[in-house]
Amino acid sequence: LNKWNEIPLAPPDKILGISEAFVKDTNTKKINLGVGAYRDNNGRPIIFPAVKEAEKILYGLETEKEYTPIIGSKKYQNIVKNFIFNNSNKDPNGKKLIDEGRIVTSQTISGTGSLRVIADFLNRFYSSKKILVPKPTWANHVAVFNDAGLQPEFYNYYDKSANDLEFESLKSSLLSQPKESIVLLHACCHNPTGLDLTPEQQDEVLQIIQDKSFYPLVDMAYQGFASGDPYKDIGFIRKLNSLVVDGKINSYALCQSFAKNMGLYGERTGSISIITESADHSKAIESQLKKLIRPIYSSPPIHGSKIVEVIFDEQYQLLPKWLGDLDAVVGRLNTVRSKLYENLDKSSYNWDHLLKQRGMFVYTGLTSEQVIKLRNDYSVYATEDGRFSISGINDGNVEYLANAINEVIK
Numbered sequence: 367l368n369k370w371n372e373i374p375l376a377p378p379d380k381i382l383g384i385s386e387a388f389v390k391d392t393n394t395k396k397i398n399l400g401v402g403a404y405r406d407n408n409g410r411p412i413i414f415p416a417v418k419e420a421e422k423i424l425y426g427l428e429t430e431k432e433y434t435p436i437i438g439s440k441k442y443q444n445i446v447k448n449f450i451f452n453n454s455n456k457d458p459n460g461k462k463l464i465d466e467g468r469i470v471t472s473q474t475i476s477g478t479g480s481l482r483v484i485a486d487f488l489n490r491f492y493s494s495k496k497i498l499v500p501k502p503t504w505a506n507h508v509a510v511f512n513d514a515g516l517q518p519e520f521y522n523y524y525d526k527s528a529n530d531l532e533f534e535s536l537k538s539s540l541l542s543q544p545k546e547s548i549v550l551l552h553a554c555c556h557n558p559t560g561l562d563l564t565p566e567q568q569d570e571v572l573q574i575i576q577d578k579s580f581y582p583l584v585d586m587a588y589q590g591f592a593s594g595d596p597y598k599d600i601g602f603i604r605k606l607n608s609l610v611v612d613g614k615i616n617s618y619a620l621c622q623s624f625a626k627n628m629g630l631y632g633e634r635t636g637s638i639s640i641i642t643e644s645a646d647h648s649k650a651i652e653s654q655l656k657k658l659i660r661p662i663y664s665s666p667p668i669h670g671s672k673i674v675e676v677i678f679d680e681q682y683q684l685l686p687k688w689l690g691d692l693d694a695v696v697g698r699l700n701t702v703r704s705k706l707y708e709n710l711d712k713s714s715y716n717w718d719h720l721l722k723q724r725g726m727f728v729y730t731g732l733t734s735e736q737v738i739k740l741r742n743d744y745s746v747y748a749t750e751d752g753r754f755s756i757s758g759i760n761d762g763n764v765e766y767l768a769n770a771i772n773e774v775i776k
């Protein structure tokens with residue numbers, strides 16, 4: 367029986383809704399701070415120059431568009447393993463785990479696909495369904511985990527009234543959760559707050575993870591956006607590798623994406639890696655990952671992963687170029703962050719939290735009323751949680767934006 371007429375209308379995606387309203391607005395000074403994708407100083411999207419060169423090389427090289435294996439090519443897997451876990455030959459613990467066959471890596475459909483695959487995997491094989499996520503977190507985390515049959519629950523992370531981490535209540539809320547829960551941690555540039563744990567705070571959380579036998583799931587969507595250097599933004603992974611090598615943690619999983627740091631958004635290029643207890647476990651886990659992925663999308667797309675393969679192939683010398691491209695992107699974001707800060711009225715509002723935040727966003731702490739006023743009175747479009755995408759800000763509009771903010775906080 368056809369029951370299509372009983373299907374209720376789903377709520378629109380909040381960020382896409384903002385973009386639609388932005389497009390309709392005829393104010394020439396309008397600013398879109400909703401989208402989480404990079405724009406240059408002229409407000410335009412870019413292709414990283416190193417990526418463009420890799421594509422030219424690929425154009426000459428490619429002779430087929432055959433399927434890649436279910437979990438991607440061995441070459442791509444090895445690049446990701448060495449780049450992330452061995453920090454390109456700079457992490458002896460990561461190297462040990464790779465050499466011992468204790469890392470299973472699969473190419474995935476970017477970071478979102480990676481999160482979904484690991485969520486399905488944990489739902490199928492892990493002892494607990496409960497997954498603890500920071501409050502706030504990227505909204506899609508909750509949706510992905512729910513849809514995969516896990517049970518997301520928040521742990522305290524950020525105190526919006528103080529515009530700061532609430533570390534004591536973060537710890538107590540984690541400690542109040544049942545043993546063996548899964549805990550999601552952002553590797554760096556926490557979305558949406560831009561505020562990360564200090565290395566010392568990471569150590570304390572890692573101690574709780576050990577004491578409570580939590581399963582660590584790390585999401586790394588902004589590697590390189592904290593410092594400008596992807597090799598520096600990986601301290602948390604190195605800490606985990608060391609704990610695994612010391613036998614203090616058996617296993618963890620990492621979701622990784624090249625969407626932001628290589629600008630490969632629509633190419634959907636990422637990975638899931640599971641650190642295992644032994645090479646034998648790895649074999650079983652890899653076989654189960656294949657069994658899980660095959661009926662969903664069979665195998666991942668190839669263009670983005672081939673770009674990654676070319677960039678990391680020493681004969682083309684593109685790696686330094688890519689690192690330079692990324693550093694320039696992050697440099698612009700930081701310059702704009704400082705310019706915004708300079709132009710904000712600090713006499714009635716403390717804006718110092720802006721300087722502590724890292725990554726693509728400023729988490730302003732503005733109320734939803736203030737965000738709505740910015741939209742209605744100044745054509746400044748942002749999500750109502752007060753998260754502004756720095757990408758939408760440039761030399762041409764930063765003063766207008768600061769001025770608008772100064773008016774709404776009066």
Ligand code: PMP
Pocket residue numbers: 402475476477478479504557585587623624625631636
């Ligand atoms: N995790 C976080 C925290 C993100 O912000 C994003 C992108 N907005 C992703 C994962 C996944 O992005 P993608 O699927 O484009 O790689």
